Amino acid sequence: MSLFATFKKGGVHPADKKSLSKDISIERLDLPGELLVLMGQHLGAPATLLKKTGDHVVRGEKIGEASSFISANVHSPVSGVIVDVRRVVAASGAVSDAAVIQPDAHQPGPGEEGSFTERQDWRSMDKAAMLSHMKEMGLVGQGGATFPAHVKFSLPPGKKAHALIVNCVECEPYLTCDYRLMMERADELLEGVEVCARIIEPDEVIIGIEANKLDAADHIEERIRSLGLLAGGKPYRVQRLRMKYPQGDEKQLVKATIGREIPSGKLPIDVGAVVLNAASALSTYKAFAYNLPCIERVVTVSGECIAKPGNYLVPIGTKASYLIEKAGGFTEEPDKLISGGPMMGFAFVDEDTPITKGFGGLLALKDQKKGSQTACISCGRCVSACPIGLQPTRMYHLIVRGQYAEAMKTGLMDCKECGCCAYSCPAHLDLVHAFKTGKRMGRKK
Ligand code: SF4
Ligand code: SF4
Known part of the structure; x- marks a missing residue:
């Protein structure tokens, strides 16, 4: 594996804009006067709200129960009173019940219920107990996909995770929260990785970090050495990656780090990998070291x-x-x-x-001044940019003509909506919007 690996097919290089917040340490804010805690904030079925208006809740108390296999528990982030229950729209557009919570003036201090200050001995837990603890704590993938962690780490029978890949890529412009976690909470993040590695017993642990965060790569590497972290008898490995969007997508990250191509419709585990995001690793640490749910x-x-x-x-x-x-x-x-x-x-x-x-x-x-939309000039740039190897221009033309079934046959459902094609398009066509519409209409048909 070369010093700076990457995936081969497609990808783009948007300006990273991270300097706005990269050097600013994590600041814990005072509690707001009101919280809106959604029951649907993960992939799968929304949780079932266990409380009603007027109920008092303690910080970390379960207020939403996972309602199906792919679902996640939800906990109260504060001690306080539920003053209302109403339907709320998440940023993703999903609508679900939300508990409107007014925090108490006094929040749990050390030793009090809801403070989560007592160290737990997670190393004495067996795998089944660890998986059930993941579920209890409401852990989900926090890189954006929000797939429930207990489902991801329950490997299907006959599947082996050769590699646990820690996604510290953060390839989206502006975002720096994972970078700050690596710089400020490296030991805790790595303990979260250890928890996950203990469950799936990979042959290796690889931490993928892009070249605009080399200080974080050096820091994580030093902490791995100092903590003596091993998987399959080998030290955890930091894989430095060339900057290229969308390298933080599981498919591209798996290709960049272990060279395996995830086939259409398959998951990382189908090629022997499990991917864990940096923020998820930190939440896993808090859940296992202090019993703190994902709040x-x-x-x-x-x-x-x-x-x-x-x-x-x-x-x-x-x-x-x-x-x-x-x-x-x-x-x-x-x-x-x-x-x-x-x-x-x-x-x-x-x-x-x-x-x-x-x-x-x-x-x-502010809106980027991209220029006005014109007709497709058949330049093929979108095809070169697509990391999945699709033909965005062909899919676009089929969708605008209403030929959704045909578009589906060209691989529309494999589209990640990563935006590389639209970013590269000199005609400024809203390709991703068309693909989202095409998928919706195609599914209906
Ligand atoms: S949005 Fe879809 S079609 Fe466009 S580059 Fe990404 S995966 Fe390819
Ligand atoms: S990049 Fe835009 S203009 Fe060029 S072929 Fe693709 S859709 Fe057409």
Whole structure:
């Protein structure tokens, strides 16, 4: 494996814009006056709300029960009172019940119920207990996909995870929360990795980090050496990666780190890999070392319209408006607010949209002056940019003609909606929007 590996097919190089918040340490904010805790903030079925208006809840108490195999528990991020239950739209557009919680003036201190300050001996747990603890704690993939962790780490019979790949790529422009975790919480992050490695027993652990974070790569490598972390008898390995978007996507990361191609419709485990995101590793650490459920996360607040970009540790359920206010408000009115990164994130308009487990970035951006849309000039740049090897121009033409079934046959469902094609298109066609519509219509047909 070369010093700076990458995936081969497609990809683009957007400006990384990370300097706005990269050097700003994680700041834990004071509690907001109200939290909106969604029951649907993970992939799969929303959790079933266990509480009602008027109930008092303790920090870390389970308030939502996983309602099916692919679902996740939800816990109260604070001690407080549920003052309302209502339907709330997540940044992703998904609608579910939310508990509106007003925090108590007094939050649990050391030794009190809900403080989670007592060290736990997770190394004495067996695998079954560890998986059930993952489920109990409501752990999900926090890189954006929010796949329930207990499902991901329950390997299908006959499957072996040769590699546990830790996704510290953070290839989306602006986002720096994972970088700050690597710089400030490396030992805890690595203990979260150890927990996961103990469950799936990989032959190797590989930590993928892009070349714009070489200081983090050096730091993680030094901590691995110092902590003596081994998998399959070998030290955990830091794989430095060339900068290329969308390297943080599982498919591209697996290709870049272990050279395996995940076939269409398959998962990393089908080629012997399990991928774990940096923020998820930290939540795993908190859940196993302190029994702390997934109730808080670091969010990068950034973009040219934010007065004080930074990386803020907040309870799940904090409203975007509160984060914007704490980040100094807007310097000028943004054209759009985005949850996640500018390439694959979700645009939202309601500033009261709550932070969820997978919400790693809150961006306030001006529209890029890209020029007006023209007809496709058949230049083929979108085809060269597609990391999946699709033919975006062909899919686009089929969709605008309403030939959804034909578009499906050309691999539309394999489209990751990564935006590389649209980014490269000189005709400024809204290709990703067309693909989302095409998938929806194709499924209906
Ligand atoms: S959005 Fe879809 S078609 Fe376009 S580059 Fe990404 S995967 Fe390929
Ligand atoms: S990049 Fe745009 S203009 Fe060029 S072939 Fe693709 S869709 Fe057409």
